[in-house]
Amino acid sequence: xxxxxxxxxxxxxxxxxxxxxxxxxxxxxxxxxxxxxxxxxxxxxxxxxxxxxxxxxxxxxxxxxxxxxxxxxxxxxxxxxxxxxxxxxxxxxxxxxxxxxxxxxxxxxxxxxxxxxxxxxxxxxxxxxxxxxxxxxxxxxxxxxxxxxxxxxxxxxxxxxxxxxxxxxxxxxxxxxxxxxxxxxxxxxxxxxxxxxxxxxxxxxxxxxxxxxxxxxxxxxxxxxxxxxxxxxxxxxxxxxxxxxxxxxxxxxxxxxxxxxxxxxxx
Amino acid sequence: xxxxxxxxxxxxxxxxxxxxxxxxxxxxxxxxxxxxxxxxxxxxxxxxxxxxxxxxxxxxxxxxxxxxxxxxxxxxxxxxxxxxxxxxxxxxxxxxxxxxxxxxxxxxxxxxxxxxxxxxxxxxxxxxxxxxxxxxxxxxxxxxxxxxxxxxxxxxxxxxxxxxxxxxxxxxxxxxxxxxxxxxxxxxxxxxxxxxxxxxxxxxxxxxxxxxxxxxxxxxxxxxxxxxxxxxxxxxxxxxxxxxxxxxxxxxxxxxxxxx
Numbered sequence: 310x311x312x313x314x315x316x317x318x319x320x321x322x323x324x325x326x327x328x329x330x331x332x333x334x335x336x337x338x339x340x341x342x343x344x345x346x347x348x349x350x351x352x353x354x355x356x357x358x359x360x361x362x363x364x365x366x367x368x369x370x371x372x373x374x375x376x377x378x379x380x381x382x383x384x385x386x387x388x389x390x391x392x393x394x395x396x397x398x399x400x401x402x403x404x405x406x407x408x409x410x411x412x413x414x415x416x417x418x419x420x421x422x423x424x425x426x427x428x429x430x431x432x433x434x435x436x437x438x439x440x441x442x443x444x445x446x447x448x449x450x451x452x453x454x455x456x457x458x459x460x461x462x463x464x465x466x467x468x469x470x471x472x473x474x475x476x477x478x479x480x481x482x483x484x485x486x487x488x489x490x491x492x493x494x495x496x497x498x499x500x501x502x503x504x505x506x507x508x509x510x511x512x513x514x515x516x517x518x519x520x521x522x523x524x525x526x527x528x529x530x531x532x533x534x535x536x537x538x539x540x541x542x543x544x545x546x547x548x549x550x551x552x553x554x555x556x557x558x559x560x561x562x563x564x565x566x567x568x569x570x571x572x573x574x575x576x
Numbered sequence: 577x578x579x580x581x582x583x584x585x586x587x588x589x590x591x592x593x594x595x596x597x598x599x600x601x602x603x604x605x606x607x608x609x610x611x612x613x614x615x616x617x618x619x620x621x622x623x624x625x626x627x628x629x630x631x632x633x634x635x636x637x638x639x640x641x642x643x644x645x646x647x648x649x650x651x652x653x654x655x656x657x658x659x660x661x662x663x664x665x666x667x668x669x670x671x672x673x674x675x676x677x678x679x680x681x682x683x684x685x686x687x688x689x690x691x692x693x694x695x696x697x698x699x700x701x702x703x704x705x706x707x708x709x710x711x712x713x714x715x716x717x718x719x720x721x722x723x724x725x726x727x728x729x730x731x732x733x734x735x736x737x738x739x740x741x742x743x744x745x746x747x748x749x750x751x752x753x754x755x756x757x758x759x760x761x762x763x764x765x766x767x768x769x770x771x772x773x774x775x776x777x778x779x780x781x782x783x784x785x786x787x788x789x790x791x792x793x794x795x796x797x798x799x800x801x802x803x804x805x806x807x808x809x810x811x812x813x814x815x816x817x818x819x820x821x822x823x824x825x826x827x828x829x830x831x832x833x834x835x836x
Contacts, residue, residue, distance in 0.1 A: 326654070328686070330657060332683065333672035333677075337676075351688075424776050429588050429592070433585060433588070516777070533671060538780070546675075549667075560659055560662045
């Protein structure tokens with residue numbers, strides 16, 4: 310009897326948590342497929358893919374912004390990894406003096422309110438002609454993503470067993486060959502995680518693009534924002550879903566890339 | 577790159593905040609800021625602080641249950657459940673909540689269907705409460721992930737000892753687990769605090785009216801008036817608040833570097 314009561318308690322508590330977590334997502338999902346929905350109806354009156362068609366129409370603003378977003382995110386990943394791999398190696402492997410200090414400096418932008426930084430960057434970019442360009446937005450996203458990339462890369466390199474590298478060197482492999490055939494492949498899952506993370510951060514970035522991208526660079530989050538404020542909830546919900554799916558997939562997959570041992574080193 | 581895209585704008589914004597209209601050094605911008613946005617500054621601090629506290633409590637409870645829970649099935653379900661919002665961007669979370677918490681949103685409709693309330697008499701939660709709900713919803717998984725990770729790395733012997741002596745789970749959580757992971761908890765909450773302080777989309781999308789958060793005021797000042805001086809003053813105040821938080825962070829991090 311007490312056992313059953315206990316499960317009733319646990320069950321309803323977990324149910325409540327599930328509602329708190331999935332409720333907002335379910336509401337978004339409903340809006341994405343609703344064609345007609347007004348007060349006081351609790352559920353949409355008609356469902357369908359009409360607004361999906363509008364978003365994915367090749368001539369639509371939303372579709373153009375999707376390709377812009379993917380383009381920006383891809384360039385951002387390349388820029389970040391090119392810088393983060395050597396930096397992460399140096400920080401994670403070599404006992405650099407002031408390692409903590411360097412990580413701290415990299416963290417500073419993270420631990421600062423970004424809005425004021427962004428509009429001052431926008432003002433600076435405006436003077437040098439970078440405002441409203443893809444390059445400008447990539448720079449802002451990369452500055453933000455680099456922190457995370459270096460951090461994860463440092464943890465990934467720190468987790469690679471040094472003995473394996475010594476073994477390779479003893480067998481006559483050059484330093485470069487050791488790095489390319491031993492260290493990089495072993496750190497690859499972590500670097501992959503860094504790449505995906507930077508990609509997602511860039512895809513989802515709103516505030517920086519809001520200030521630096523206007524008026525010519527419109528990314529998906531900006532389209533979503535505009536649609537939502539205009540009361541165009543279906544378009545907002547469809548674009549939000551496009552942003553939502555990769556984030557959730559990453560959340561479900563992250564354990565494959567980042568084992569707990571590495572997470573401990575990140576923290 | 578960090579220097580160019582962070583330090584320069586930071587110095588520039590501080591300079592601009594302390595420069596008066598005729599180019600001299602002065603506090604005009606701050607005077608105007610307090611006059612126009614004084615309430616908003618207070619509002620921002622209260623909202624972010626309340627969200628941080630709530631996030632900390634929920635994360636501690638989740639982490640505690642994951643470590644102390646005696647029912648493997650319930651622990652597994654919770655472990656699967658709590659992470660969902662982890663990487664959901666703020667702007668998407670805001671859009672979800674904008675519909676979920678609205679007068680005719682799913683929350684009110686669900687309560688109405690259960691017969692607990694009548695939607696016709698409700699107003700929805702799209703104001704300061706909505707902002708807090710969104711922040712807590714979004715930040716709790718992150719803090720809980722770090723906290724539960726730290727908790728599961730602790731030595732189980734002391735937990736078992738306390739349990740054998742008859743301590744309840746809540747007591748073990750508060751008296752044994754939390755003191756040992758206070759460092760991780762502080763760092764996680766500081767990061768959450770500063771993140772929430774910098775979000776622009778959530779306050780705009782959840783609560784349009786006044787009072788609002790200073791990020792919205794800054795954006796408005798820049799976009800509508802191009803008044804960088806007055807926009808940079810609340811910016812500097814947010815640096816100050818974040819600086820205090822970052823100082824706590826650094827202190828804990830340095831302590832961790834030397835002892836662990």
